[in-house]
Amino acid sequence: MSIAICRVQKLKGASAVAGMQIHDRREKEHSNSNPDIDRSHSSKNYAFIETPGKSFNALADERIKQGYTGEKAIRKDAIRVVEGLFTSDGVFFENKTPQEQRRFFEDCLKWTQDRFGADNIISAIVHMDEETPHLHVDFVPLTVDGRLSAKDMLGGRADLQRLQDDFYKSVGKPWGMERGERADLDNPEAEKPRRHKTTAEFKRDTTAEIVALEAKRKKLVSEHAKYAQICKETEERIKSLSENESALNRKIEGLKDDFKEKVNDYNRKIAEMNSKNREIVDEINGLKDESASLGAEVAAKKKILSDFSLKVQLASDLEDTIKEAYKQIIFIANDNPIKFAARRDDVREEAENLKKAAVSAVKQLSKAENYAISLYDEYRKIDKKLAVAQKEAAKVPDLTAQNKDLAVKFGKISRVIDFSPELQAHFKQAEEAMIKQIEAERQLNQQNNNRSSGRGAR
Numbered sequence: 290m291s292i293a294i295c296r297v298q299k300l301k302g303a304s305a306v307a308g309m310q311i312h313d314r315r316e317k318e319h320s321n322s323n324p325d326i327d328r329s330h331s332s333k334n335y336a337f338i339e340t341p342g343k344s345f346n347a348l349a350d351e352r353i354k355q356g357y358t359g360e361k362a363i364r365k366d367a368i369r370v371v372e373g374l375f376t377s378d379g380v381f382f383e384n385k386t387p388q389e390q391r392r393f394f395e396d397c398l399k400w401t402q403d404r405f406g407a408d409n410i411i412s413a414i415v416h417m418d419e420e421t422p423h424l425h426v427d428f429v430p431l432t433v434d435g436r437l438s439a440k441d442m443l444g445g446r447a448d449l450q451r452l453q454d455d456f457y458k459s460v461g462k463p464w465g466m467e468r469g470e471r472a473d474l475d476n477p478e479a480e481k482p483r484r485h486k487t488t489a490e491f492k493r494d495t496t497a498e499i500v501a502l503e504a505k506r507k508k509l510v511s512e513h514a515k516y517a518q519i520c521k522e523t524e525e526r527i528k529s530l531s532e533n534e535s536a537l538n539r540k541i542e543g544l545k546d547d548f549k550e551k552v553n554d555y556n557r558k559i560a561e562m563n564s565k566n567r568e569i570v571d572e573i574n575g576l577k578d579e580s581a582s583l584g585a586e587v588a589a590k591k592k593i594l595s596d597f598s599l600k601v602q603l604a605s606d607l608e609d610t611i612k613e614a615y616k617q618i619i620f621i622a623n624d625n626p627i628k629f630a631a632r633r634d635d636v637r638e639e640a641e642n643l644k645k646a647a648v649s650a651v652k653q654l655s656k657a658e659n660y661a662i663s664l665y666d667e668y669r670k671i672d673k674k675l676a677v678a679q680k681e682a683a684k685v686p687d688l689t690a691q692n693k694d695l696a697v698k699f700g701k702i703s704r705v706i707d708f709s710p711e712l713q714a715h716f717k718q719a720e721e722a723m724i725k726q727i728e729a730e731r732q733l734n735q736q737n738n739n740r741s742s743g744r745g746a747r
Contacts, residue, residue: 291381293461358435376423
């Protein structure tokens, strides 16, 4: 923030007053004492109070003659003119239009008139041709009671400090300026108060300070431009990231929908598998009932087979009997041909009947044996099919539990999954793994179904 600057200086002797007149009015073409003057801008200087054709000393004498009421003659070394200088730094004036600059100097002049008397002012000129615009106000130190006393008009260090406070309050603060550093006059251990500088010293130091401030300002402007560019690039980057985030969020929403659809599809497949499992269980229960029925039938057939075995044994015994009877017939025929001839036809008929009965018994025995063998083979096939079905049935609870566990896991995943940037890299892999797992389950079930269909066909 800019500082409000007000400096007052006593002009000792007529020569000092004349020198100030030459400086303020730019009466010399060149000034060795002030090389900062740029004559190309001197036409921009302007005066609030000016009396052309009269010197500052003459104007001071006229004012003293008009307002001095003292009885004693004025001493030759008395301070007849005091100069006031009002300005600020270059930044303050750069940010102001010419009209605003003029109003600032008008406020400085009004403060001077109110504090030191409007009638005492003999000149008020603004210089625009030096490093920083400033106002020179020259006035005669006549007190209100008509005494010529610069000491009473300005006072000591404490009075000058209060003068600075009043100038800041009346002019600097309304213009948004800061007060300069304030010396601690009440503390004896504080730094010794600074010596009051002459106008030339003040302008020299102020110019150096302004140059340093200007260099600092340019540096700050350059840094501000650099940081402004960084801010611009950052804003563009933020905008780009925001757009990317929006696109990513849309993509994530799409992936969420796809994921939910896949989970729903998987749940449908689980429901289908559970339905298929129930069908398998029903089929197994049917096979168990069929197995029990076949078991009873096999038991009955075994009994029949046992009876046929008995008949086979009887037929075998009958065959032996027939053979033995045939031997006896031969023996009788040889021993008693007449008796044999009388009964030959009866014996032959009886033998034929026995032979037919034996042959019929053997045929029935053969059929019964073949039927029993086929029943036994069918029983073995059904028993094998039942064993496989029972084995498949044993897998059903595990498969159902696995399906339920997977359903719970997918439910948890769908509830707690966080599509933050850290999970995006893994989401696709998880999705592919889920698809592979579903496909593996489908192929395994297909293979089991094929094996079951193949056994049923055999």
